[in-house]
Amino acid sequence: MIKYIAQLGAGGISFCQRLGVSGIFLFRVICRRPRVLRLTPLLCEQIYVVGVLSLLIVVISALFIGMVLGLQGYNVLEKFGSTQELGQLVALSVTRELGPVITALLFAGRAGSALTAEIGLMQTTEQIASMEMMAVDPLWRIIAPRFWAGFISLPVLTVIFMLVSVWGSYLIGVDWLGIDPGQFLSNMQAAVDFRIDILNGVIKSIVFGFVIIWIAVYHGYYTVPTAEGIGRATTKTVVYASLAVLGLDFILTAVMLGGW
Amino acid sequence: MAQEESFIEISHLKFCREERVIFDDINLTIPKGKVIAIMGPSGSGKTTLLQLLSAQLRPTAGSVLIDGISMHDLSRKELYRARRNMGMLFQNGALFTSLSVFENVAFALREHTKLSEEMIRDTVLMQLEAVGLRGARNLMPSQLSGGMARRVALARALVLNPQLMLYDEPFTGQDPITMGVLVHLIKRLNDILGLTSIIVSHDVIETAAIADVVYIVANGRIAGRGTPEQMFASESPWIKQFVHGLPDGIIPFHYPAATYQEDLEL
Ligand SMILES: Nc1ncnc2c1ncn2[C@@H]1O[C@H](COP(=O)(O)OP(=O)(O)OP(=O)(O)O)[C@@H](O)[C@H]1O
Numbered sequence: 306m307i308k309y310i311a312q313l314g315a316g317g318i319s320f321c322q323r324l325g326v327s328g329i330f331l332f333r334v335i336c337r338r339p340r341v342l343r344l345t346p347l348l349c350e351q352i353y354v355v356g357v358l359s360l361l362i363v364v365i366s367a368l369f370i371g372m373v374l375g376l377q378g379y380n381v382l383e384k385f386g387s388t389q390e391l392g393q394l395v396a397l398s399v400t401r402e403l404g405p406v407i408t409a410l411l412f413a414g415r416a417g418s419a420l421t422a423e424i425g426l427m428q429t430t431e432q433i434a435s436m437e438m439m440a441v442d443p444l445w446r447i448i449a450p451r452f453w454a455g456f457i458s459l460p461v462l463t464v465i466f467m468l469v470s471v472w473g474s475y476l477i478g479v480d481w482l483g484i485d486p487g488q489f490l491s492n493m494q495a496a497v498d499f500r501i502d503i504l505n506g507v508i509k510s511i512v513f514g515f516v517i518i519w520i521a522v523y524h525g526y527y528t529v530p531t532a533e534g535i536g537r538a539t540t541k542t543v544v545y546a547s548l549a550v551l552g553l554d555f556i557l558t559a560v561m562l563g564g565w
Numbered sequence: 566m567a568q569e570e571s572f573i574e575i576s577h578l579k580f581c582r583e584e585r586v587i588f589d590d591i592n593l594t595i596p597k598g599k600v601i602a603i604m605g606p607s608g609s610g611k612t613t614l615l616q617l618l619s620a621q622l623r624p625t626a627g628s629v630l631i632d633g634i635s636m637h638d639l640s641r642k643e644l645y646r647a648r649r650n651m652g653m654l655f656q657n658g659a660l661f662t663s664l665s666v667f668e669n670v671a672f673a674l675r676e677h678t679k680l681s682e683e684m685i686r687d688t689v690l691m692q693l694e695a696v697g698l699r700g701a702r703n704l705m706p707s708q709l710s711g712g713m714a715r716r717v718a719l720a721r722a723l724v725l726n727p728q729l730m731l732y733d734e735p736f737t738g739q740d741p742i743t744m745g746v747l748v749h750l751i752k753r754l755n756d757i758l759g760l761t762s763i764i765v766s767h768d769v770i771e772t773a774a775i776a777d778v779v780y781i782v783a784n785g786r787i788a789g790r791g792t793p794e795q796m797f798a799s800e801s802p803w804i805k806q807f808v809h810g811l812p813d814g815i816i817p818f819h820y821p822a823a824t825y826q827e828d829l830e831l
């Protein structure tokens with residue numbers, strides 16, 4: 306029994322320690338004199354790698370999710386004779402919940418794991434150590450551009466996800482199942498509020514982006530420098546980032562529905 | 566040896582890695598402008614010693630003074646400033662895999678200087694010419710052989726004209742011709758630019774040809790020190806065994822273990 310409690314305590318301590326280390330790490334990445342001119346080309350490159358390359362999976366998933374929502378929603382709404390409300394149903398679920406959460410999960414799987422593996426490999430092959438020996442701070446040169454690129458990319462991807470999935474449901478609802486396009490769109494427009502629905506969704510995605518990218522670069526930078534270590538770090542990134550997204554989503558939703 | 570101006574002073578250095586003592590009370594002084602060879606059996610901690618010197622690792626006890634500056638008491642900023650005068654050739658090259666050979670060598674120039682593109686180009690090509698890889702400038706590190714990668718890394722480490730060069734196994738994996746060129750390159754740099762070089766190497770003959778002083782590291786201590794001639798003539802069993810490559814002697818060939826019989830359960 307005592308042993309069990311001791312184990313729990315040790316786990317708690319090591320968790321707090323890791324949290325502290327990653328906090329200091331984050332602080333050192335973010336809080337530095339901005340060198341915008343030097344950072345911009347690096348940032349553009351990373352936005353391409355982190356953001357643009359994630360675009361395809363986000364667009365395709367959004368399209369299918371929109372279409373499935375359209376089909377399912379239509380079937381349910383038909384029982385109440387209110388199929389013209391389909392636009393509202395899809396738009397609200399996508400902007401409030403599905404958009405930010407699913408994009409964040411996809412982003413963690415696609416970009417987060419790739420970042421961890423890339424940085425972990427740099428650590429393993431001593432590229433980071435050799436950069437330090439050349440008196441170049443790897444946190445500035447390697448981590449910061451990736452961090453900001455992820456931070457910028459996820460909200461943009463989320464907005465794209467929202468648009469595409471609404472379009473997907475439009476394809477199903479209007480073009481296939483024959484809802485009147487005017488009703489579909491005007492009902493949607495009347496129901497969706499910019500501040501309450503869209504802005505809150507984007508705020509969620511900003512928070513998710515910050516947390517995912519933090520987890521990804523931290524695990525990459527502190528990889529155990531072996532092939533196995535990289536594998537483990539990548540898995541951890543995906544698991545922790547996904548759990549963090551879902552947990553934070555609950556908290557943010559509670560705050561937004563309650564307080565705002 | 567006569568008292569010369571010492572450039573690096575290591576005193577009472579102790580380093581442990583999880584219980585295991587890698588170094589115990591190492592004392593070294595290295596004069597300016599000389600070529601120092603550090604030899605020792607595999608796993609004796611030569612790479613670790615270089616990492617301690619360049620403050621990539623923190624010693625358990627003791628201090629390292631380079632040019633009068635205590636390396637382990639510096640702030641991050643000061644440490645980076647001190648490292649601008651240092652070059653290190655990593656044991657496996659450690660080239661940036663996302664950059665071409667040219668960009669690898671140009672990296673430090675782009676980060677630390679405001680040279681024009683033309684100047685950078687000329688400097689990089691000069692460095693690559695010295696290691697015989699000017700023609701490989703557009704290749705990616707993944708397209709290089711191990712020996713080529715190490716030569717690119719050498720060019721990269723030298724590009725900022727450091728005062729102190731740390732070479733971790735520069736000759737491993739090089740053919741005899743390249744090896745000869747590299748040996749002379751290292752020696753020439755030392756003579757012309759007046760830099761201090763520390764070479765870690767297993768290649769006793771080649772290294773001895775250019776070294777002014779040889780240190781032999783074994784069992785966490787400095788087992789011997791002297792000029793190459795003294796080393797070859799030495800009667801000390803440690804040194805004799807290592808320099809002449811005798812399989813058994815005081816320096817164990819085996820990593821510490823239970824006896825063979827015990828392990829095989831005889
Ligand atoms: N990251 C590490 N974690 C734990 N122990 C390590 C680590 N790196 C090295 N060691 C241990 O430290 C000792 C010294 O290693 P080091 O790499 O300095 O040897 P070396 O003299 O450079 O050997 P070689 O000539 O084979 O390169 C080795 O016995 C090794 O087991």
Ligand SMILES: [Mg+2]
Nearest residue numbers: 611612613656
């Ligand atoms: Mg080594």
